[in-house]
Amino acid sequence: MGGRRESEQVAAYSFRLYVTGRTPRSHAAESNLRRLCHTLTDGDCEVEVIDTVEYPERAAGDHIMATPTVIRLAPSPQLRVIGDLSDLGRAAAYLGFPDSPPLPER
Known part of the structure; x- marks a missing residue:
């Protein structure tokens, strides 16, 4: 039987972050996303980091x-x-985190 057991909890927020190598920009994106998760969801968040150099097929599959x-x-x-995600307020709003400020109309 597949699936999750009853005792396993599913995070309210789930993210997949695609990066290219361990560059400063990649590190900043991961750090900022984890910071938003910790601050705005009390840690009820999963982050999967995928390096497009190591897993190009995953990036292609998600049309990155x-x-x-x-x-x-x-x-x-x-x-x-x-x-x-260096503009944390804007990133939070675009990613739909709770209590993030509304974005201006375009």
Whole structure:
């Protein structure tokens, strides 16, 4: 039987972060995403980091055209943000974190 056991908890937020190598920009993106998760969800968050150099097939499967790219997998809908997330307020709003400031209308 597959699936999760009842005792396993599923994080409220799930992200996949695509990076290219261990560059300063890649490190900044991961650090900023983990900071947002810790601060805004009390740690109820999963982050999977995928290096496109090591796993190009994963990047191709998710149609990654630039790095760093964050994909919010849960909750739905799926969202994508490209960049190192250095503007934490804007990144939080684009990724749909709770209590993030609303984005201005375009």
